[in-house]
Each structure stands twice: as structure tokens, then as C-alpha cells.
Amino acid sequence: MLLIHCPFCGERPELEFAYGGQAHIARPARPQDLDDQAWTDFLYMRDNTKGVHAERWRHSHGCGRFFNALRDTTTDHFLVTYKTGEPRPNLAKIGGRTP
Amino acid sequence: MSRQSFSGWALIKRGLSGHRSWEPQWRKAAPKPSYDAIIVGGGGHGLGAAYYLAKEHGMTNIAVLEKGWIGGGNTGRNTTIIRSNYLFNESAALYDHAVKMWGSLSQVLNYNVMYSPRGVMMLAHTVHDIQVFKRHVHANRCNGVDNEWLEPAEAKEFCPPLNIEDNIRYPVLGAALQRRGGTARHDAVAWGYARAADALGVDIIENCEVTGIRKDPVGGGVTAVETTRGTIRAPKVGVSAAGSTSVVLSLAGVRLPLESYPLQALVSEPIKPIFPCVVMSNTIHAYISQSDKGELVIGAGTDAYTSYTQRGALHVNTHTLDAICELFPQFRRLRMLRNWGGVVDVTPDRSPIIGKTPVPGLYVNCGWGTGGFKATPGSAHVFAWTIARDEPHPINAPFTLARFRDGYLIDEAAAAAVAH
Numbered sequence: 001m002l003l004i005h006c007p008f009c010g011e012r013p014e015l016e017f018a019y020g021g022q023a024h025i026a027r028p029a030r031p032q033d034l035d036d037q038a039w040t041d042f043l044y045m046r047d048n049t050k051g052v053h054a055e056r057w058r059h060s061h062g063c064g065r066f067f068n069a070l071r072d073t074t075t076d077h078f079l080v081t082y083k084t085g086e087p088r089p090n091l092a093k094i095g096g097r098t099p
Numbered sequence: 100m101s102r103q104s105f106s107g108w109a110l111i112k113r114g115l116s117g118h119r120s121w122e123p124q125w126r127k128a129a130p131k132p133s134y135d136a137i138i139v140g141g142g143g144h145g146l147g148a149a150y151y152l153a154k155e156h157g158m159t160n161i162a163v164l165e166k167g168w169i170g171g172g173n174t175g176r177n178t179t180i181i182r183s184n185y186l187f188n189e190s191a192a193l194y195d196h197a198v199k200m201w202g203s204l205s206q207v208l209n210y211n212v213m214y215s216p217r218g219v220m221m222l223a224h225t226v227h228d229i230q231v232f233k234r235h236v237h238a239n240r241c242n243g244v245d246n247e248w249l250e251p252a253e254a255k256e257f258c259p260p261l262n263i264e265d266n267i268r269y270p271v272l273g274a275a276l277q278r279r280g281g282t283a284r285h286d287a288v289a290w291g292y293a294r295a296a297d298a299l300g301v302d303i304i305e306n307c308e309v310t311g312i313r314k315d316p317v318g319g320g321v322t323a324v325e326t327t328r329g330t331i332r333a334p335k336v337g338v339s340a341a342g343s344t345s346v347v348l349s350l351a352g353v354r355l356p357l358e359s360y361p362l363q364a365l366v367s368e369p370i371k372p373i374f375p376c377v378v379m380s381n382t383i384h385a386y387i388s389q390s391d392k393g394e395l396v397i398g399a400g401t402d403a404y405t406s407y408t409q410r411g412a413l414h415v416n417t418h419t420l421d422a423i424c425e426l427f428p429q430f431r432r433l434r435m436l437r438n439w440g441g442v443v444d445v446t447p448d449r450s451p452i453i454g455k456t457p458v459p460g461l462y463v464n465c466g467w468g469t470g471g472f473k474a475t476p477g478s479a480h481v482f483a484w485t486i487a488r489d490e491p492h493p494i495n496a497p498f499t500l501a502r503f504r505d506g507y508l509i510d511e512a513a514a515a516a517v518a519h
Contacts, residue, residue, distance in 0.1 A: 001412050015414065019404040021358070040504040044356035044447050048345035050407045073359075073406050 005081045006059045007067045020056030022046050023068045024088060049073060054088050057081075105209055124290060125297035130304050133332035134162045136486060137324060138339060139309050139347055141165025142174040143285075144464055144471065145339035146292035146303070147479025148486065150208075153299035155480075156487035161301055162333075163293075164326060166308040166343070170289025173341045176409075176441035177472040178364050178386055178398035180377050182219040182280035184239050184246040189497040189509050190450060191242040196494050197477030198279055204476055210291030212283045213391065219280030220249070220258060222380040222426070224269040232275040239277075249274045258376050260427050267425045269383050282377060282388055282396075288475055304328065312336065312351040312461070320459035321351070337462040337486045342407065342442025344465035353456050355465065356503050357444045360401040361411040362469050365438035367430070369393030378426070385422035395430065397423060401443065401469060411440040443469050447503070449512035453482055453495040462486050463500070 002014040028034055028042060047053070053073045058066045070079040070089065080089050103109065103122055113120050136152060138145045141163045152158040163169075181201055183194035200207075201214045223229045232248065239246035251263040254274040263271045293303050311325030323332040340347045342359040374389035386398030399419040402411045416438055424431045446452060446466035451474070453464045464482040467474065481492040491499070502508060 001414050036504050044503045045354045046358055048357050048359055050346050076406055
């Protein structure tokens with residue numbers, strides 16, 4: 001079982017969390033302007049990255065809040081977690097370590 | 100090339116020389132500079148597609164490229180369950196196409212894939228399960244797919260080890276039984292297709308990872324793949340790479356509606372024959388059958404998050420074992436021998452994608468999620484058709500990539516309320 005660092009509660013076991021899929025997919029500001037392909041990309045297409053993946057998690061059995069994480073999908077190692085709304089951290093700057 | 104034929108007589112004859120005269124069943128091929136078509140992925144679906152391309156479409160100058168060893172991915176990691184009792188017409192046609200082919204596959208390939216139609220029984224534990232399963236039974240009957248409703252006592256008669264007492268957390272309220280469903284020997288499927296394809300001249304190239312896909316600068320069509328064993332030219336490339344499909348197709352700039360999750364399975368120590376069928380319980384998440392070696396083969400769920408690790412968390416397995424121990428209390432003292440994971444590519448509607456991509460000459464067979472093994476012969480057959488003719492077979496025509504844009508989802512996930 002993974003230990004996941006909730007930015008609000010600290011390190012907790014994986015069972016307390018729910019996975020929320022790829023992060024930083026914002027709902028289009030003007031949905032009425034989208035064509036079918038753009039809707040498809042928004043709704044269904046995913047990077048499915050093999051490597052460092054930015055993703056959403058929710059501490060559903062804890063504080064209940066969403067946050068984002070960078071995780072390496074080839075090792076399941078969490079590199080960093082950060083609050084929703086913050087930009088994706090630059091790994092080179094933080095040295096790839098969980099704060 | 101000549102191929103040693105398997106038969107009772109051959110077994111006796113080779114036995115007289117101590118079984119030392121069997122030859123390797125396929126060549127260790129080295130890549131040629133070019134082929135008429137390339138299949139990426141040496142699992143059952145990919146090897147099967149190569150076999151049907153050679154057998155039914157006369158394309159023998161083709162190669163199968165496999166990153167590791169053949170059958171080492173999900174083909175060798177699944178729980179070998181075969182069934183076709185899917186809800187929608189499109190799915191029933193696709194999966195039943197495969198079930199019909201399973202019946203004669205050993206004879207067709209001259210290789211014993213040990214297909215055993217011992218019956219797949221899916222347990223209902225809630226009122227919702229009963230309603231959904233009965234709906235399936237009726238929908239299947241309309242599509243000519245066998246599926247029948249069993250009351251708990253009938254379920255126990257079909258599978259005597261089953262606990263139908265009402266004092267467990269989720270008592271068995273009934274079951275849907277597909278008698279034509281069953282199991283097959285997963286490794287033999289890969290080996291049988293490899294051997295049969297090789298005999299028709301197909302090059303099976305292992306330890307050959309695709310690292311790039313070249314496109315024509317003018318027409319945009321596929322011209323070659325770059326691999327760890329050099330560049331190989333081909334005007335047609337079919338990708339059948341399961342959990343790694345997103346990675347391979349990203350080399351051609353194609354995005355897919357896929358997410359790759361680890362899916363786990365485990366086996367017990369071998370015991371004497373006790374378990375006559377396959378039992379699935381989607382509600383409390385347990386899949387169990389007994390292999391010919393005597394091991395109980397148990398399927399667990401996917402992890403909650405995407406991953407390429409080919410492993411998974413222990414709590415996912417213990418969750419499944421909790422359910423198994425309630426349904427079959429006599430197994431509580433069994434020890435589990437091994438567990439492992441495979442990486443499965445899941446689509447939003449839990450139905451596969453078999454067809455063309457936006458890149459001319461590039462085809463994809465993916466998105467089988469947690470249930471691709473059962474479809475192996477049918478999937479390979481229609482994928483070969485699609486590659487050879489540059490148009491889908493009527494059976495896989497609905498399973499396009501474009502359905503996500505056009506709104507024609509085949510939503511087995513929501514409607515069926517079943518895992519695959």
C-alpha cells in the first residue's frame with residue numbers, strides 16, 4: 001500500500017484516498033465554441049503517461065479535499081504533491097523529493 | 100518450412116526416442132529490412148492477427164515485433180476466463196465470434212489450447228444484480244448467446260463448493276450461467292498461434308521494442324518503424340500492445356482514450372479437483388476457477404490509479420480473498436503460491452477499439468481492459484481483416500476510435516455493471 005502525502009493532513013495510507021485521473025484538464029472557458037473533436041479531447045483523450053504523471057487525488061476518508069500529485073507511473077513513487085490551482089511543479093527545482 | 104505435426108501417433112513415436120527429437124516450434128527470426136505488414140505486440144491478439152493475415156489474406160511477408168518474449172504480457176497473466184454474455188448487440192457479436200472460434204481452435208492450429216467449456220457462473224448478491232443479470236439473460240437470448248438464470252439451489256448444484264447460506268455479508272441470491280463459457284490454457288494460445296504463423300512464413304521477432312514510427316512527409320502514411328533492432332520498413336503497421344498502446348501510438352502522434360491500470364491475479368497451492376466451473380462475482384469482486392494443475396486461479400481487481408508497474412497493491416488481493424473465503428469457506432486454509440500483475444488498457448466505455456487510426460496504414464487493436472483474453476481468436480481474426488482490406492470487418496465496424504467523437508459509445512461498463 002502506498003503512503004500518500006496529503007498537502008493538508010500529511011502522510012496517510014492509500015486506502016484513505018480516491019484517485020481522480022489526469023490533472024490540469026480544465027473545462028473549456030467557452031464550451032459553446034468547441035467542435036466535436038475538441039469535446040472528445042476534453043472528455044476522453046488522456047496522456048496515459050509512462051513516467052512522471054500529473055494527477056488528481058482526493059483525501060476522501062480524511063479532509064475530503066482534492067490535491068494534485070506528480071507520480072512516476074513506472075515505479076508508483078510519489079515525487080511531490082501540491083494544492084489544486086497551483087501550477088505543475090518544476091521537478092528540476094525541487095529535486096524530485098516529496099516535501 | 101515443414102512443421103512437426105502433433106498427434107497421438109507423433110507422441111508415441113517421439114516417446115520411443117525419449118522425446119528428445121522435438122524441434123523448436125518457431126524460428127528465432129531476425130528482422131528483415133522490410134515487410135508487407137508489421138504487428139507490434141506478440142501476445143495472443145497480435146500473434147493471432149499475424150496468423151490470420153497469413154492464413155486468410157495471403158500476407159506471409161509479415162513480422163510480429165515483441166518488446167519482451169511472446170505471451171509474456173497480459174496473455175500469460177490473465178485468469179483465462181472465456182465467455183460472451185455481454186449486453187449489447189455489438190459486444191455480443193464480437194465476443195461470441197470468439198467463443199465460436201475457441202471451439203475448434205485446437206484443431207485449426209494443431210495445438211492443444213485446452214479450451215474447456217466448463218461453464219461460467221456469475222453470482223447475483225443484490226436485487227440490482229438480479230435485475231441486471233436477468234436483463235442480460237434475455238438480451239443474450241435475442242442475440243443467440245446462451246445464458247440462463249439459476250436460483251441459489253441450482254447454482255449450488257452446478258458448483259457444489261458454493262456457500263449459499265444466508266448468514267454471510269452478501270448472500271448468493273441467484274446466478275447467470277453461460278454453459279459455453281469456460282477456460283483455456285493461456286500460454287498455449289500464444290504458442291499455438293506463434294507456431295502456426297511461423298509455419299506460414301511469419302517472422303516472430305522477440306526482444307524488439309518499437310522506439311519510433313516513421314510517416315511519409317507528404318501523404319502522412321506509415322512508412323517504417325524504428326526498433327531496438329534497427330529500422331524496419333512496412334506500409335502497414337498494426338498495434339496490439341495492450342497496456343503499452345498509448346506509448347506506442349504516441350510515437351505516431353496519435354492520442355487515445357486509454358488509461359493503463361495494473362490488474363492482479365493469484366494462484367493457490369495445487370489441490371485435488373474440487374472446482375468444476377468458473378465462478379465470478381462482480382459485486383463482491385471474486386473470480387475463481389481451478390487449473391488442470393490443481394491450482395485455484397483467482398482474479399483480483401485493478402488498482403485505483405494508472406500505472407505501468409505490472410504489480411499492484413496487496414490490499415487489492417486481500418479484498419478479493421475476503422470474498423472468496425465467504426463464498427467458499429473450505430478454501431480458508433489454502434495457501435496462496437504466487438501473485439502477479441498485468442497492465443490493462445481501459446477505455447471510457449469499457450469496450451475495445453479495433454480499427455483504423457488517423458494515420459493511414461496504422462491500425463490499432465486495444466482497450467480490451469480487464470477482459471481481452473476471452474476475445475483472442477475473434478479479435479485477432481477481425482483485426483487481420485481490417486489490416487488486410489483497410490476497412491473493418493462488419494463485427495468490429497462499431498468499435499472505432501471515432502465512436503468517442505461521434506457519440507456511439509458501446510457502454511458495457513454502465514449498462515452491464517460487470518467487470519470484464
